[in-house]
Amino acid sequence: MNKVVVTGSGVICPLGADKASAFAAALEARSGIGGCPADIAARLPHVVVAQASVDPQTLLERADQGLDRATQFALVATAQAIAEAGFTCPPTDSRRVGVFVGIGFGGSQTSNSLYERFYTTLLDPNLKHKDPTVMHPLTVPRVMANAAAAAITMRYKLHGPSNTYSVACASSAIAIGEAYRAIRHGYLDAAVVVGTEAMLNAGAMLGWNALRVMAKADASDPSRSCRPFSSGRSGFVIGEGAAALVLESATRSTQRGARVLAELAGYGCSSDAQHLTAPSVDGQAHAMQQALQEAGLAPEQIQYINAHGTATDAGDVTETQSIHQAFGPAARLVAVSSTKSMHGHLIGATGALELALSIEALNSGSLPPTAHLDKPDLRCDLDYIPLRARHGCQVDAVMSNSFAFGGSNVSLIARRFAAP
Template sequence: MNAVVTGLGVVSPHGQDAGAMFDALLRGQSAIAPVFPELPKPACAATVEFDPLQWFTKLQLAGVDRVSQLAVAAAELAVRDAGVLGDVEPERLGVYAGCGMGGAAALEAAYRGGGRVPPLTIPAFMPNAPAAHVAMRQRVLGPVLTYSVACASSAVAIAEAAAAVQRGDLDVAIAGGSEALIVPGVVLAWQAMHTLAAFEPGEAASAVKPFAADRSGFALGEGAAFVVIESAERARARGARRYARVAGWGLSSDATHLTKPDAAGQVRALQAALRRAGLAPRDVGYCNAHGTATRIGDVVECEALAQVWGDALDGLAVSSTKALHGHLLGAAGALEAVITILALQRGQLPPNAHCATPEPTCRVPLVPAAGAAAPGLSSAITNSFAFGGTNAVLLFTRDSTN
């Protein structure tokens, strides 16, 4: 039983329309801007313009952190896009969500509240709150699961959802992730790790430079992205639009270091995704890379891709859209999955922005700053490689029966 994507929903730094977001990425439009001028060190991030009152009443918002607000909106948009839930038994519907850090705003308010802690702080910041709120909004009585695996969280959620649909455990899965951590305390913590991009005044928009020789790190981003997954047979029977098939996925662990990536672990995930899809490396034409623009991470990812693709590497176009929308951590895999699906559907590749001089040791073919047309693209992957050593690769193909 094939699992296909029939709905897309995003609340992103480039807006709440998935198609318009993709258009902005094709233009190389950056959503990264300075934040928190009061901090000792300059910081930048990609934030979301979001009015929760479009999705909640004031009474409903009590104890609902921004991370859950974004999740509810993105999941609702995906469900609307799929037009799917009218005839689904609630027990045959599931939510699979990724969230790396939970309700950061609720925690920040509790720590800085001068001893006055809101009574709903715990349910607001727990990492499974976004999934629970989505389930309540959509009346989901099947499995409601949260994966908190740092940067791989929502990619793992999508893989697990696709597996459940393929097994016949569910008729429909709402899968994705949410993250809302642009608060001073979190930014300070990431600055302390020396992983965030440095930038000069007026240059925040181009601070993130994946695979560039002068890269210096990433910028945090916030947002949510969800997809609706169902069987190809069910989608065909109801005449649904099928964006892509979830053809393969690979999950692996480095088991070497908590924060340093390992090429061997990434190779195992890439090979597993190809094996599950029944494809050879030469069959896959685009990779939306993890590409965090860190000194070590980009080189290791390129090494892993080179090992797996071998002589076919010249046929794999690579870009990291984090240069434009920031790093959404737990929601990164889901947002980048939506971008990869749209690249496949449209036959257009978003650019690897801000890379004037590529890192000499990164031997992968990068999508140019103007983007690229890929009308014959039939298969694409997206990588999510996380702190903790978890690697997740999602592989999407065109639905040939669409």
Template sequence: MSRSGVAIAITGLGLVSPHGNEPGAVFEALLRGDSAIRPVFPELAKPALAASAAFDPAPWFSKLQLAGVDRVSQLALAAAEMALNDAGIDGPFDEQQGERVGIYVGCGMGGAGALETAYRGGASGRVPPLTIPAFMPNAPASHIAMRRKVLGPVLTYSVACASSAIAIAEAAKAVESGEVDIAIAGGSEALIVPGVMLAWQAMQTLASAPPQAAATAVRPFAADRSGFALGEGAAFLILESAERAAARGARRYARLAGWGSSCDATHLTKPDAAGQARALRAALRMAGLAPAQVGYCNAHGTATRIGDPIEREALAQVWGDALGDLRVSATKALHGHLLGAAGALEALITVLALQRRQLPPSMHADEIDPACQLNLVRAGESAAPALEAAVSSSFAFGGTNAALVFRRA
């Protein structure tokens, strides 16, 4: 139950992901431990790995509509439409309805494809005239609004890896306060282009592996981890009050019971355990739960040398003696790091884990780093018959931390 006593229901799910576009099938792929990480851009000097989404825009856009619409907006609109359809919400909205709907989108980098094309001069050697509206980070939210005639708040949050988790929390606040009746909340990212890949390689945060070992290259919490692989996609959740959902007979996947955010205020790229712990405590406090009552954590788990031990320390600070009972997985090992969309995809996975009482495994950590000792979910250990509450964590460059706590419907 939120601060105002308004229970926030999750009534629709939609995604375009490296494992596909159907939530149930995507979750099954994760349960099997299927990796979507593959070699990309063989022309680059250094081997590159990423998890791309197979996506055809044709069902969602005509050729004329696609002019000036970057892939990041295409993915977002498709995922948001699927979430709304899943929730049984038809559109476009009329004026009265549209004023009571809000859109809350996380996007870290905007239209990376449009920028890449502009820098390279386009097919004709000229910069395409619609580069700016294609690139702007708020374009995904705007395209969803135009398609469904959403007239309420249409907002974009760009907080690096925490973007879409923050967007979901802000959407919940709007439902809780009565500002909107329906919130379309999630994130989108489409940044698998050579320029972005080179920039991340320069930071030395990406996993290194020969092409034949791409599928197992990302190893969160493992002693031999070497970093993450970029992923792309979009994920959206439909939020509304549990009372409204019940009145219209909507399916309720889970409840968003608490959310918390904080800032490390210490370093742009080095995480801080105390800051992460503040966000986790705030989310638990709002949810009215003790740490021991939360049975599963979908960890941020980037598989970086610095990040994983700090995340483990943050969990230890909050869970204390109950840490051994908290089951943990980092699904980035399989779908890659979607940056601005990571929090939304991982929140969606967490919601399905709660609904089905099954946990996706944390893959490829054959030997856990002693500094990262956690109760990792192993392949074949997915059953969680008593699971009642779960948390999804997102910790970003810039020091912003976000935690979302979900409970069974």
């Protein structure tokens, strides 16, 4: 079995346009949550969202302007990760380098624009001279779920397998886990793994609103609207952005003298098989236990968990119980936080973003807080790092949890890399 290491990561999200600024904002408990764009506010005036801190178009070439917004985010994050990894492209072993992408709702912005144009042209009498059925010829390539993966393979000339995973909130966590397995078992030597999402448009948000899981805007301060593990929580806030990681076999990274950020050491994945939206303690605990077993770690050897922590009533209580079940007495010792309190829920991108932030915590010894947790729910009785970050911590291994609608559960473990 090959050891798998992370040699680069990149981020563009509501907390910042790069990894350093996003992690700094998280440590300061600075929220990226606020009011929503005018087209959403016109239909859903009570909704808050977490918009990316920078428009990805401003960071890309003109040729990329026509791509779907999710693909644009993916390209920005990938460029950062590849640069940090010192990854020469095209690599000489390009057939041994894969691309793995997680996305919840591919091409959401393109789809929304398609329907807006169709109905506006159809119903506006001032546009009756136009044919509503005429669409841009690249609509399908822009909207397809694997558009981001295709763009990355072509941009960097990577000829290995290109796989896209759409598993709701666990999408990019599964993409990371499957890339890890491919390298660990020798099918690949390296992979670029990306989570991306861009669904802040009226069509998608109307659907989320109907599900009744989105947070109510805080009357005094909208940035405090997402409050995981708090007695006053009301749901999550949809965000947008992307995160990317470069994974390599330890052998490959050593041969090229790459700096290693962390070893990816454990991956657990399970299905609840019981309900589309209600989570399961047993299913979540099983994913965590699998990851611990694969990493060869005891629960007390994990110092930090980046929780799924969506700020829904059932979700936060279930995750608390599942950590108790998986960690036993060590559950009282591990520090846990939900960074969604600040960057929102990026759905398909959230697993990659949260693992990237967890690796920053591993290397810095600074643990991001659960922001706005001034009134904890007594049922959520773990050490949820309320309000303020912790610095100077000894962190040797971290876990990141991603639990999805549909009952998919993923846990990832990263630890300090010990060079042979």
